Amino acid sequence: MSDSPLTVHVPLDAGRAYDILIGRGLVAEAGARAAALGARAAGIVTDETVAALYGDRIRGSLEAAGLRAGLIAVAPGEASKSYAGYAAVCDGLLALKIERGDLVVALGGGVVGDLAGFSAATLRRGVRFLQVPTTLLAQVDSSVGGKTGINSPLGKNLVGAFHQPRLVLADTATLDTLSEREMRAGYAEVAKYGLIGDADFFGWCEANWRGIFSGGPERDEAVAICCRAKAGVVVRDEREDGERALLNLGHTFGHALERLTGYESARLVHGEGVAIGLALAFRFSARLGLCSGQEAGRVANHLALAGLPTRLAQVPGGCGDADALLDAMAQDKKVRDGALTFILARGIGQSFIAPGIDGAAVRAFLEDELRAG
Amino acid sequence: MSDSPLTVHVPLDAGRAYDILIGRGLVAEAGARAAALGARAAGIVTDETVAALYGDRIRGSLEAAGLRAGLIAVAPGEASKSYAGYAAVCDGLLALKIERGDLVVALGGGVVGDLAGFSAATLRRGVRFLQVPTTLLAQVDSSVGGKTGINSPLGKNLVGAFHQPRLVLADTATLDTLSEREMRAGYAEVAKYGLIGDADFFGWCEANWRGIFSGGPERDEAVAICCRAKAGVVVRDEREDGERALLNLGHTFGHALERLTGYESARLVHGEGVAIGLALAFRFSARLGLCSGQEAGRVANHLALAGLPTRLAQVPGGCGDADALLDAMAQDKKVRDGALTFILARGIGQSFIAPGIDGAAVRAFLEDELRAG
Structure with missing residues (x-):
């Protein structure tokens, strides 16, 4: 584990409290952190850009910690936050045989976090999920607080769920690759x-x-x-x-x-x-x-x-x-x-x-x- | 209101307790019951078969009670409990301008209840909904308990949410028209x-x-x-x-x-x-x-x-x-x-x-x- 990530605790009730860890290099700790949550398998949801940068690293970390891990990469951009994108992610997670005790890992920016979070909220009526935000916007805003969702042709974020992550890993080194x-x-x-x-x-x-x-x-x-x-x-x-x-x-x-x-x-x-x-x-x-x-x-x-x-x-x-x-x-x-x-x-x-x-x-x-x- | 529907109370916590009313003629009371919940508009979700039988009656009841009411009818049968059916119902409710304080009314059997319930659970991250089950199966099983969802090509009910209705009106006279x-x-x-x-x-x-x-x-x-x-x-x-x-x-x-x-x-x-x-x-x-x-x-x-x-x-x-x-x-x-x-x-x-x-x-x-x- 990294020396000393900053920690922000989110003290929600009913067993839903969680930590936000902030520091450089946390992507590589995802496996150990996921294993500590008792998960046996993880479905990583990301986009193609982020997959190319950090996909292997997070998958390797999860597998090294003994988890079965699979990765689903959507096209980068807001268009993936759609009904069709949602169906593709849910079916992808089902094909990976993600069950109720397993984890969905949202690796990416706000689009990926919202889409993966909503998929986690509703897959088998709710599985746990981990936010690994890789943009500044996602690290300070969309990865925290449990708002998840997709866009409708009638407007943004009109369909979704409140579903809190079990943990947020804000790896601030990932921001080095942002434009x-x-x-x-x-x-x-x-x-x-x-x-x-x-x-x-x-x-x-x-x-x-x-x-x-x-x-x-x-x-x-x-x-x-x-x-x-x-x-x-x-x-x-x-x-x-x-x-x-x-x-x-x-x-x-x-x-x-x-x-x-x-x-x-x-x-x-x-x-x-x-x-x-x-x-x-x-x-x-x-x-x-x-x-x-x-x-x-x-x-x-x-x-x-x-x-x-x-x-x-x-x-x-x-x-x-x-x-x-x-x-x-x-x-x-x-x-x-x-x-x-x-x-x-x-x-x-x-x-x-x-x-x-x-x-x-x-x-x-x-x-x-x-x-x- | 009907003389004496049988009442079953579901004592859930956090303001989610609700009643199941059971009796003949309750469809005609939907308006008064919805108004008592403080709703100003209602989106009725049903299928084409049930719409032909009870659509006008429930809509008339809601409008007589002062609610703005619109109706969305899907094709009868399990095939509507799909990603595409879900998108159609959500967008239909949005087009009816159903907001967070309003109601979704599920009028029909198990397919309609599951589909409308899941749409209500996720529209604007959750609006209240009323179950008006019109099949015996829905009255004794699917309309009670808050399990909502749709089917994936990978299996039945694999995507959904726990979302409790605010009220269940089991009009047992509707069963007279069942095969x-x-x-x-x-x-x-x-x-x-x-x-x-x-x-x-x-x-x-x-x-x-x-x-x-x-x-x-x-x-x-x-x-x-x-x-x-x-x-x-x-x-x-x-x-x-x-x-x-x-x-x-x-x-x-x-x-x-x-x-x-x-x-x-x-x-x-x-x-x-x-x-x-x-x-x-x-x-x-x-x-x-x-x-x-x-x-x-x-x-x-x-x-x-x-x-x-x-x-x-x-x-x-x-x-x-x-x-x-x-x-x-x-x-x-x-x-x-x-x-x-x-x-x-x-x-x-x-x-x-x-x-x-x-x-x-x-x-x-x-x-x-x-x-x-």
Whole structure:
């Protein structure tokens, strides 16, 4: 086992508590960790890109620990998070004879984690699963908290389950192979935690973000801080009846932009949509008199310094007019009874859930944003 | 509301307790019951046969109670319990704009209940659902207990979720429109409850089964007794870590027969497979010296009197040889680590879980059964 991975404990009830381990080299420990959970077989779910990089290493680790291991690789990208991808993964796991006491191992980014997690949640009505996130976004966000699912033609993440992993192994060395663009996209979610409820962490990010990108000790520290923040929210509100919605800061705008760009990652990836969404959420908050324009500016400046987009005009190919944006937002699953719910902020680190936001005010704001270019 | 439906309470924890109401005319009460749960919209999932019989009535009841209601009808039969059927139902519910506070209403037999229940379990990561079972099999078995799911090309019910309904409305008048064959198939599950753990009820069935078929008060009483038995097991072992497996009495053989007949209902329906399986389980128990041959004979005689098959030779088109049967059983999801687990009996009402049964003994028994014709 590695010397000293950072550990974040997620103290859920009913035997569902688990640890998130954060450190360099954890992929090679997957076998020993899986064996310690009493599993006899593991079905590794990954994508073709990650399989080429880490497939042999994780499979070797599992087999060396005495587990029967097989690997299922889907095509990289959001298109695999579909009904067809789900059927292929479930049938692949069944063909590997994964039984109730065995493990599904999700090796990859958010798409793989969501897809493998949902397959684990429903295969034989539920088998245990291990998250081995290999992107910054997955390490700080999607691998923690038990949200799993796939996309419907009618919208993203509309079908899924709450299914907590038994363990998360965040091997921060895997981020060395990420593209700059993927690192930046994940970094939008890192900054988000500061913006939601931890102004000190946002300040720390402003001072230390380069270390996160370059793989210094700041990287592990940032991942641990984000996971601790997320774990706290998840334990208090596992099924998003309340507080957990705060994690959607920047996401109502961001999801709309993803929808309007057809989920084409060549145009916009999730984290880029979130970065624009974060900047918009703060500027909209400032416009409503909730926070200062100076703070909204500080948010956008830091995201831009890290190489992230912060304005609608930066969406390649454009994103339509204010009505198109509003329509795309109204389809978001967080809409209740037709009312628009936003996460807004009274300042950096002071976000709150704002239900019943007036559509006309949003439209006027978006029109000004589009005019400003 | 109807005068006095029989009520069986299922006292699950964490706010998941629910009632099963049993009586004639309950379909027309669905609206008032759904409104009492605070739902504002309902997505009715059914099949084309049931839609023609009760679709307008349930929709009218829901709309009269102030709910927005839409209906999704799948093709009748097991083939709808597929990945494709699941995607169609989920997307249909999304198109009806069913949100987290709304209800999915499963109106139909076991296929509809399992498919609609799994869709409800996973739509937006879980919406509430109402079971309105319209077959005897669904009323006494599949609508109670929260097992939902679909079939994979690799086997039946291999993908699914535990998701408890908020209410079960067992309208026993709907059974008046069932074919004799469907009534008999459901009756195999009724008799099963006596055989598992209630010798008195089996005796009562021997005396009163005709009243169940003809729609006398015995029907409601039998459904209530079965639901009470199932509810007890489910509350003690919701996720089938132990005792719940008793409900599979007759099912290891039965599932194998369904598999070997290609799930063609023209050849064999689930309840017919279970009837043969119950008779086999008792004869196998007698052969192992666990119960008397006289009791095994009593079981088979009663099932035969009710018009059910009890011998392998009665499978239309045949079921292959002993090896084919063993192979089909070994694929059953209740197999753990390759060992065959059976539910056997020390007598009527004295069933127990028997893990680690020797394949050679099973093969010898099946060979004799096939020879006997």
